[in-house]
Amino acid sequence: MSPCNTGDNIMTDATGPMMAADGRPLKASLNRALRRQKLRALALIAPLLVFIMFTFIIPIGQMLFRSVENQIVSDVLPTTVAALENWDAETGQAPDEDVFYALTQDLMVAVEKKQHTRLGSRLNYEMTGISSLFRKSGRSVDDIGEVYADQFIDLDPRWGEAEFWADLMGAEGLTPDMPFEMHPDVFTTFARAAPAYAAFAATIASEDGDDPREEEPWNSVYLALYEDLKEAPKFTNAPKGIEIMSEFAPQVVDFETIDLAAEFADIDEDWVDPAVWQTIQTYAPEFTNGYFLNSIDRQKTPDGAEWRPEDEQIYLKLFWRTMLMSLAITGSCILLGYPVAWLLANLPMRTANVLMILVLLPFWTSLLVRTSAWKVLLQQQGVINDLLVWIGIVADDNRLALINNATGTVIAMTHILLPFMILPLYSVMKTIPPAYLRAAKSLGATNWTAFWRVYFPQSVPGIGAGSILVFILAIGYYITPEIVGGTKGVFISNRIAYHISSSLNWGLAAALGTILLALVLVFYWLYDRIVGIDNVKLGG
Amino acid sequence: MTVALTAAEVAAKKDNLWGFTIPITALFGAILGILAGQAAGLGILTGLVAGLVMGAVIAFVLCRFLPRRTGRWAAIIGFAVLGFIFGQLGGALAGAICGAVLGWCAYWLHSGDYRAGVPPYATTRQVLWHNSFLFICGFIFFFLIAPIIIIIPLSFNAQDFFTFTPEMLALKAEGFSTKHYEDFFTNQDWLRPMRNSLIIAPFATVISVTLGTLAAIGLSQSHVPFRQTIMAILISPMIVPLIISATGMFFFYSKMGLWMEDTLGISKSLSGYIKVILAHAALGIPFVIITVTATLVGFDKSLTRAAANMGANPVTTFFKVQMPLILPGVISGGLFAFITSFDEVVVVLFVGAAAQKTLPWQMFTGLREQISPTILAVATILVIVSILLLTTVELLRRRSERLRGMSPG
Numbered sequence: 036m037s038p039c040n041t042g043d044n045i046m047t048d049a050t051g052p053m054m055a056a057d058g059r060p061l062k063a064s065l066n067r068a069l070r071r072q073k074l075r076a077l078a079l080i081a082p083l084l085v086f087i088m089f090t091f092i093i094p095i096g097q098m099l100f101r102s103v104e105n106q107i108v109s110d111v112l113p114t115t116v117a118a119l120e121n122w123d124a125e126t127g128q129a130p131d132e133d134v135f136y137a138l139t140q141d142l143m144v145a146v147e148k149k150q151h152t153r154l155g156s157r158l159n160y161e162m163t164g165i166s167s168l169f170r171k172s173g174r175s176v177d178d179i180g181e182v183y184a185d186q187f188i189d190l191d192p193r194w195g196e197a198e199f200w201a202d203l204m205g206a207e208g209l210t211p212d213m214p215f216e217m218h219p220d221v222f223t224t225f226a227r228a229a230p231a232y233a234a235f236a237a238t239i240a241s242e243d244g245d246d247p248r249e250e251e252p253w254n255s256v257y258l259a260l261y262e263d264l265k266e267a268p269k270f271t272n273a274p275k276g277i278e279i280m281s282e283f284a285p286q287v288v289d290f291e292t293i294d295l296a297a298e299f300a301d302i303d304e305d306w307v308d309p310a311v312w313q314t315i316q317t318y319a320p321e322f323t324n325g326y327f328l329n330s331i332d333r334q335k336t337p338d339g340a341e342w343r344p345e346d347e348q349i350y351l352k353l354f355w356r357t358m359l360m361s362l363a364i365t366g367s368c369i370l371l372g373y374p375v376a377w378l379l380a381n382l383p384m385r386t387a388n389v390l391m392i393l394v395l396l397p398f399w400t401s402l403l404v405r406t407s408a409w410k411v412l413l414q415q416q417g418v419i420n421d422l423l424v425w426i427g428i429v430a431d432d433n434r435l436a437l438i439n440n441a442t443g444t445v446i447a448m449t450h451i452l453l454p455f456m457i458l459p460l461y462s463v464m465k466t467i468p469p470a471y472l473r474a475a476k477s478l479g480a481t482n483w484t485a486f487w488r489v490y491f492p493q494s495v496p497g498i499g500a501g502s503i504l505v506f507i508l509a510i511g512y513y514i515t516p517e518i519v520g521g522t523k524g525v526f527i528s529n530r531i532a533y534h535i536s537s538s539l540n541w542g543l544a545a546a547l548g549t550i551l552l553a554l555v556l557v558f559y560w561l562y563d564r565i566v567g568i569d570n571v572k573l574g575g
Numbered sequence: 576m577t578v579a580l581t582a583a584e585v586a587a588k589k590d591n592l593w594g595f596t597i598p599i600t601a602l603f604g605a606i607l608g609i610l611a612g613q614a615a616g617l618g619i620l621t622g623l624v625a626g627l628v629m630g631a632v633i634a635f636v637l638c639r640f641l642p643r644r645t646g647r648w649a650a651i652i653g654f655a656v657l658g659f660i661f662g663q664l665g666g667a668l669a670g671a672i673c674g675a676v677l678g679w680c681a682y683w684l685h686s687g688d689y690r691a692g693v694p695p696y697a698t699t700r701q702v703l704w705h706n707s708f709l710f711i712c713g714f715i716f717f718f719l720i721a722p723i724i725i726i727i728p729l730s731f732n733a734q735d736f737f738t739f740t741p742e743m744l745a746l747k748a749e750g751f752s753t754k755h756y757e758d759f760f761t762n763q764d765w766l767r768p769m770r771n772s773l774i775i776a777p778f779a780t781v782i783s784v785t786l787g788t789l790a791a792i793g794l795s796q797s798h799v800p801f802r803q804t805i806m807a808i809l810i811s812p813m814i815v816p817l818i819i820s821a822t823g824m825f826f827f828y829s830k831m832g833l834w835m836e837d838t839l840g841i842s843k844s845l846s847g848y849i850k851v852i853l854a855h856a857a858l859g860i861p862f863v864i865i866t867v868t869a870t871l872v873g874f875d876k877s878l879t880r881a882a883a884n885m886g887a888n889p890v891t892t893f894f895k896v897q898m899p900l901i902l903p904g905v906i907s908g909g910l911f912a913f914i915t916s917f918d919e920v921v922v923v924l925f926v927g928a929a930a931q932k933t934l935p936w937q938m939f940t941g942l943r944e945q946i947s948p949t950i951l952a953v954a955t956i957l958v959i960v961s962i963l964l965l966t967t968v969e970l971l972r973r974r975s976e977r978l979r980g981m982s983p984g
Contacts, residue, residue, distance in 0.1 A: 511816020
């Protein structure tokens with residue numbers, strides 16, 4: 036630290052009377068100077084802080100938010116979710132007609148917006164098979180209600196005209212060049228058909244840029260209309276469309292009807308399986324701890340969180356393996372780094388500087404270069420195996436499997452992270468006076484006692500700093516395990532990358548990432564407490 | 576000096592040629608003999624016996640009749656000739672190495688140099704431990720450097736193999752070729768990523784160096800509120816696992832890219848570069864902060880006050896007084912930021928599109944999917960680049976230390 040402290044300088048600059056040179060009280064003047072100094076420092080830091088916030092902290096924060104976010108279910112199936120609230124999974128029965136009616140309406144919109152496959156894959160993480168269920172239903176859902184559409188058009192051909200529907204539902208005084216708008220009153224008259232039609236109008240307008248005045252409504256709107264007319268409520272006042280309502284209501288009583296649950300069961304038996312509905316109900320809330328439970332091998336059930344079946348438990352094992360391998364790497368780094376750092380710290384400066392290059396060169400060499408070197412060296416037909424066969428230690432048909440397993444990852448990563456251990460150790464050992472060891476020996480200590488009781492305790496801070504740094508870096512490694520780790524030597528990072536780019540289960544990836552980040556931050560905090568972030572050294 | 580002398584005296588006093596030097600050199604010879612016998616296909620036993628005998632003979636002849644320098648060259652040449660008879664050029668090289676090791680070993684043991692590092696009163700066990708320790712350290716240095724060095728000869732392989740072919744081991748010219756380098760310099764699959772890397776890294780470096788240096792100067796003032804927290808935030812890109820940064824940036828930057836294309840009307844390719852550059856700049860910042868802060872610790876603030884005293888305004892003071900003094904730190908910070916961006920693959924993999932494919936990305940795909948020997952040529956080039964960078968940084972560090980030595984810190 037610099038011995039020049041500006042605080043002292045202010046004092047010396049303004050010593051003398053209790054008034055500063057400009058006649059203000061010294062105390063106020065000092066405070067002002069201090070405040071200005073703080074502001075100037077902050078102004079210099081601010082651009083970078085803002086930059087880091089926007090390019091780094093906020094993106095990570097948003098990513099973390101994804102681990103609890105679950106809006107897709109309630110976004111895609113809003114009315115179904117609402118209708119499901121009254122359903123009790125304990126009965127072991129599929130939900131009633133109301134839920135299936137809501138599902139028809141929601142699914143129709145979702146299919147047009149192509150959201151149903153996304154919802155399907157989201158729910159598939161929780162129950163296998165839902166993805167194909169939604170895809171299959173997406174192809175057939177527009178047939179539901181066709182029987183009503185046919186009967187309405189048979190009754191009165193006007194029902195098949197887009198214009199007639201638009202007049203019935205649309206606001207007054209709409210000109211063709213104005214965008215279509217619903218009349219507010221029809222929502223009272225047609226409690227079901229109006230929202231269904233509104234959804235239809237909004238969807239085709241936003242998805243295909245179509246005008247509802249030119250398109251015949253979906254079959255699901257006819258279904259909704261039938262439901263309205265069947266009940267034929269009596270109104271005291273006369274809102275819009277009441278005459279249509281009273282005209283057709285008596286005529287629908289002898290319509291051929293359908294059973295919605297049966298229709299869905301026809302598409303796929305799974306729709307009458309209470310387990311499917313239970314999954315939808317469980318994951319209906321906008322926020323969920325489901326991803327986190329998933330990432331520690333538990334799952335949500337109606338009775339609370341439970342362990343997943345034994346054969347599906349992978350993440351805790353993976354976390355455990357990541358920790359163990361990081362510890363193994365840290366351990367081997369200490370074993371290999373300590374003697375080297377000791378040698379460097381005790382050699383004459385000139386020799387030490389030359390040897391230091393051997394430590395710094397790997398540090399400066401591209402990670403990809405070092406990883407490819409290990410990939411080349413460790414292969415079954417690689418240099419190390421060739422050498423061992425050549426010397427005769429290993430038989431040619433029994434070459435060592437050094438790559439695509441945990442061994443490969445540990446060897447390669449020890450090599451890659453070793454400089455991060457040697458450099459902090461070296462800088463700590465440089466500060467230990469060699470006279471201490473000599474003094475201990477001259478007082479009668481053996482070499483071992485002198486080292487273990489005198490030197491080693493003083494080098495512990497270096498071991499701590501190096502170990503935490505190596506451990507932090509190791510636990511989040513991705514590239515090297517991906518290339519030399521195969522399936523047995525991968526870390527949790529590789530699983531996160533897999534969920535981001537292959538399985539597209541982003542929520543689970545975010546939850547796993549949050550846990551990993553939390554782990555790393557704990558160690559970062561420890562590092563800050565023990566070593567201090569300011570003392571991170573790069574390259575000696 | 577005294578130690579070396581005494582050690583030599585001790586060795587001279589009891590001429591331990593028969594009891595010490597010859598058996599141990601013979602042991603080394605036996606080990607080398609086993610290896611050589613195995614390699615030449617003579618069998619372990621033959622190699623062992625031959626090595627034992629040769630080690631003993633070498634030790635006796637060299638220590639008794641030849642001065643050190645001549646003796647060592649004689650051993651090297653003798654063994655090289657022997658190797659050449661058995662295995663031509665490759666054999667000669669191996670022989671020369673064996674000769675050098677045995678010759679050095681014989682003199683090292685006989686002259687008592689092996690005790691040079693320990694006090695004269697050290698017991699045999701202590702001497703043994705001391706030398707084993709040096710050997711262990713040697714192996715660790717070998718472990719550190721060998722993987723990097725070994726890919727250099729491998730990259731000149733004439734075959735598409737990743738190991739030394741018999742032609743290469745025999746040092747025959749047809750075993751080597753520069754065809755992987757030709758592939759690198761003619762293949763668009765490699766040249767385009769190279770160009771992308773050379774576009775992205777400098778821009779990212781400029782951003783991180785500018786903002787990082789300013790902030791480091793701010794942080795090194797004596798009164799900074801929340802200094803610890805700010806520092807923790809600014810260093811965090813180095814600590815947070817890359818995969819997490821990459822994931823976060825993946826979501827955020829794809830939205831930002833859409834916004835840039837739709838609202839600002841920037842072309843898709845340009846917005847792709849901007850995204851990667853911003854991401855890499857963020858990753859490089861901790862390195863700039865750390866190196867520049869370290870330089871500023873030794874900066875004498877009375878120099879800026881002196882400048883101000885003589886009438887320089889803060890901007891002049893910064894550029895004329897402070898900047899030249901901290902420049903070595905700033906440049907090494909910049910080199911760190913450059914190598915971070917130039918070497919980065921996880922973030923660009925997630926944030927970039929195929930048009931922004933960088934060199935490490937191409938290497939990564941190459942290693943994962945169709946491993947092609949051109950990777951070794953690229954790796955060799957990158958090793959040379961890193962040697963150059965390392966040299967620059969070392970020189971700058973020394974210069975910085977000299978500069979700091981001049982001004983009372």
